[in-house]
Amino acid sequence: MLSFEEKKRIIESFPELTRKEVSLGRVNYHYEESTQEKKTVVYHLHPNGNGFVYGGLLSGRETDDRGMINIRDSSEEELRALVQASIRSLAPKTQSEQAVAGDVSHEERWIGPDNQTLLLIEEDDLWYVYSGLNLEMAFDTYDEAEAYLKEEGFARP
Template sequence: MLTFEQKQAIIESFPQLTKKEISLKRLNYHFEDSLYEKTIVVEKLHPNGNGFIFVGDLLKYEKEASDKGLVNIRDYSEQQLREIIESAIDYLSEEIDDTPIIEYWTSRQGTKLELEFNNRSWNIYHQGNLEESFGTRDDAIAYLHEEGFRLSK
């Protein structure tokens, strides 16, 4: 495990980040050029080595991230830490194409569902009500196939 000082040195090697001291000797690092309200990339870096990186809904970190899009970096190596910080900065720098993609799916019984891509999520709707939400199109399609739905022509 990297020490607090080692993590701090790695984080501070990113010139895009600005250090801000918070309570209990913890540090936050902000990305002031964020395209979104969220600017904190490194959250609550503690002298004991604990801390969090904001990754939002990036699929690469889907299994590690909390509901708030935070990944605990306590046991991260230098390479892992550098990669996740780069991913977080890229995430906050990326314009979201908010043009929705909509597909229509039908079951053998004639039930119709809509698969819609919007704000990085693949959502399944039935009669306008959200049924399920997925991080990838592949996961959404696998679910639809398991439930007996096929893409409408």
């Protein structure tokens, strides 16, 4: 298990997070640029090593009823990946994502090798995969698009 100081060092390596002292020696870290009402990425990091990372918008992650994931026993790699995914889930759309997606009914970010981001969008009963402004693929169903993305090494943050 990582110590409180080790966890703080890892979390503070993300310059987009702002440290907020709370009671009993605990620390929260906020992402002020969040497009969601939620701004807290790390919640109640405690000197005993316990704490939580917000994962309410992450798929495939087990969360509590507040959308939090316990990080007590996380390794450095796990903690770093989880904090990065949490920030990404709260981040504003890039200009190319906004240009491509606009106000569609369903969209998802998928992250792949070398942190490449693809956008999966449902429009006119089809599923489109975009890399920036470029259309990569089109599919008839969500399942087909999901299978393709997973096959190519992508996952939802």
